[in-house]
Amino acid sequence: MIDIHTHILHNCDDGSTSLKLSINQIINMIDKGVTDIVLTPHYMNSYVQTDAIIIDKRFEELLIATADMEINLHKGGEIFLNQGIDERTINRELCIGNTSYVLVETNMGEFTPDIFGTLFNLVRKGLKPILAHPERYNYIMNDPGMAEDFMYRDIYLQVNAGSILGIYGKKIEKTAWILLENGFAHFLASDNHCRTDEYILPLAIKAIRNRIDNYTVELLTQINPQKMLNNEKIEYFYLKEQKVEKKGFFERILRKI
Ligand SMILES: [Fe+2]
Numbered sequence: 001m002i003d004i005h006t007h008i009l010h011n012c013d014d015g016s017t018s019l020k021l022s023i024n025q026i027i028n029m030i031d032k033g034v035t036d037i038v039l040t041p042h043y044m045n046s047y048v049q050t051d052a053i054i055i056d057k058r059f060e061e062l063l064i065a066t067a068d069m070e071i072n073l074h075k076g077g078e079i080f081l082n083q084g085i086d087e088r089t090i091n092r093e094l095c096i097g098n099t100s101y102v103l104v105e106t107n108m109g110e111f112t113p114d115i116f117g118t119l120f121n122l123v124r125k126g127l128k129p130i131l132a133h134p135e136r137y138n139y140i141m142n143d144p145g146m147a148e149d150f151m152y153r154d155i156y157l158q159v160n161a162g163s164i165l166g167i168y169g170k171k172i173e174k175t176a177w178i179l180l181e182n183g184f185a186h187f188l189a190s191d192n193h194c195r196t197d198e199y200i201l202p203l204a205i206k207a208i209r210n211r212i213d214n215y216t217v218e219l220l221t222q223i224n225p226q227k228m229l230n231n232e233k234i235e236y237f238y239l240k241e242q243k244v245e246k247k248g249f250f251e252r253i254l255r256k257i
Helices: 019-031 052-065 115-124 138-142 144-152 170-181 201-211 214-229 249-254
Strands: 002-006 036-039 072-075 078-080 101-105 128-132 156-160 187-189
Touching: 002 156, 002 187, 002 214, 019 052, 052 072, 101 115, 115 128, 138 144, 138 170, 144 156, 144 170, 156 170, 187 201, 187 214, 201 214
Parallel strands: 002 036, 036 072, 078 101, 101 128, 128 156, 156 187
Antiparallel strands: none
16 A cells, blocks of 8 residues: 555654654554555645755755654655745656656635646646645536546546545545546545544455445555655546536536636
8 A cells, every 4th residue: 555645754744743653653554554655745835844955854854763664655746736836846856766657736715717728738748747625626516527627637646545535525525436436536645743643544445445445545545646756647537437527618617617
């Protein structure tokens, strides 16, 4: 099992508050069968702490502290997209490991204006953006079929384990299931902020196994994440039949997206 979205790099953002807490979380994750963890501290202009040098320093500290453990740690970031994309993103400093994949997020309420234009700028630079927790955005909650628009634009989608389990509310839970059942998800990850001792990814996996199938679990937590770490291409479309109906062209125009 590979977890591609976590905030367990200590003292970087609103995740882990100490090296000890990070280590305890990692021990817990290993115990649950995790082999690889991608560390994705928030990167947004207002987080002064997420300076590249600080992230590098924290990453080195965590590597040393976990040297004897059966775990592979990979450095990345969760990039908040505003209308301008900064040099560090384009220069691949914030990509996951040595890959072209980069985890991104945007406003939870409405999408940042020109979100597709911003993402296209990343794609045309050769990056492979992964949109974190699409099910948590109002635009997709109101019309889950629109998640497919991102896939047509070469954007991958990562659903949160907490969404599947209803942690963020019923509407997000319902949306997360619609995305999974229609093949509008490429990754499942914990978005672990170290706020409890419970590691929820296995709980979400169990729920998906029961409601959909084991193949979906394998695809989203092992096959696709491993391809990503190898910097291999992942198929955007993998289900032939989709059950969700998309709203029409004029409704999309009215949304001004
Ligand atoms: Fe996150």
